[in-house]
Amino acid sequence: MHRRAAALAVPMTAIALVVSSCASIPEEWRTPAFLRMNDDALDSRLPEVTGEVGEEPEITFPDIEPPDEEISGVVSKGSGEDVLVGADDLVVANVVQYQWTAPGEGEKVEGQSSYENGAPDLVRMEQMPDYITETLVSQPLNSRAVYVFPPLTSEEREQAEAMGQPAPEGASVLVIDMVDRFSKGAVVPGEQTTNGGGDLPTVTQDGHSQPEIEIPEDTEAPEDLEVVPLIEGDGAEVEEGQQIIAQYTGVRWEADENGNHPVFDSSWSRGGDPLDATLVSGEQGGLIEGWVEGMAGQKVGSRLMLVVPGDMAYGETTEEAQGSPAGTLVFVVDILGAYDNPPPPEPAEEEGGEEASDEEGAAEDGADEESAEE
Structure with missing residues (x-):
């Protein structure tokens, strides 16, 4: 039950980061849906992703320049066709983000692997844009999808920098493993062993x-x-x-x-x-x-x-x-x-590599207060 006056802090997911930086992908950049749904027709420009779903993937970037259009596909389909992801589900997903920087080269984005921090992302499908959900909806659980978002244009980089946001080099790549889902109206299994009663409801x-x-x-x-x-x-x-x-x-x-x-x-x-x-x-x-x-x-x-x-x-x-x-x-x-939630960020370190002392922090706070009073 939420306290109405308190804001609930939700971890910033890798999905949200990429979506926020690619929220206006032109329609002509979108890959046709049949290239997403048909495993035999996966776009050859997609990075190769190997490893078991449930473990951090291994990724190999093609020896080509990152594409200038958004492409995606399901590279590993889960078993159990009777448990499919719905368009209004709350999906539990492990997400890893990479930057594809040059032909055959790329790197994982620091701090953007739920496998590393042990905290999966909770993704409300209704809140995701179509170019995310159309690859995931109707796929069985334990499927793995890969997305490639084109590099930012010069104008987009300037806008990001003006807003104080990072402007990464190269194309952004997401690997999403869907490990569980909860539909609307979901309840726990089993029969009630008691209804309460007596002096209780x-x-x-x-x-x-x-x-x-x-x-x-x-x-x-x-x-x-x-x-x-x-x-x-x-x-x-x-x-x-x-x-x-x-x-x-x-x-x-x-x-x-x-x-x-x-x-x-x-x-x-x-x-x-x-x-x-x-x-x-x-x-x-x-x-x-x-x-x-x-x-x-x-x-x-x-x-x-x-x-x-x-x-x-x-x-x-x-x-x-x-x-x-x-x-x-x-x-x-x-x-x-x-x-689990992600661990809290580590304390910032000074240039010399040592954490600021409590006395230094207190002195800085005092200086800030004096400045504010002035």
Whole structure:
């Protein structure tokens, strides 16, 4: 559950970097779709990519100048034709970016390999441009696609430099391995072993529909966080700081003036589009404390009922909540997936190779403050 006033930091993916620098690829530069969909007709100018999907690829650049048009193709098709990537899926992908600098020459872009940092990219297909998705949609999982984006023109380089953005040499190359996908309306497998009940809410859910949450009448809300596994998953344990993918629904414990407990927020109200967020609360994240504490240590594939007191949500009173629902909240959350985030960047080093001391940093801060006062 997002804190409404907090922005959630999402890692900048290699896809976003390339798309942002090639967002206006002319139509005449686009390779016809049949060259993408038919493996036998792959463009011979595509780099050769070898290695197993699930491991960092090895790439060989053709002994030609980088092409001046966008080309792409599926160079390794996954098995399992019954699990195909859809146009509105949330796709988990490993992405590696390269620069093709000259005939037969190229290099991996530093820091732009999810295989190196151990953190896959979460790609919402609906948010990607057509020239990305048309190669990926309807392909089976564990397929590998390669994209080549032409070198920047002189005008594009000037625009990038004027905006303070890097202007790489040569053509940009992406290798995308699709390792998992979550469709709209996805739920965890299995049957509920309990519906809750007693002094706690009762939860019922019919298939892929939004769950129904019934609050017990004439019962005080619990003072502490309650975590009830309705379905116990068998995946890896969720860790604080990971990227989570979840379906959720939330209601207030306290009834409204009509005696009802209407849903105040739900991924189902957005067509069942799963939430992806970093499991961190407070100033560093956009999730309430009750979600972080309640989900950490639970297993992927679990359905949880979380009864969250106001002091672990938005506050006990309307004034504290500031427009968000006040008091105890009840959520039903399906934990669909959990993936590591990239490690934080290393501290900057001084010219001599040593990190700046705390005293030097404090002195610089003081100088900045004095300048601001002047």
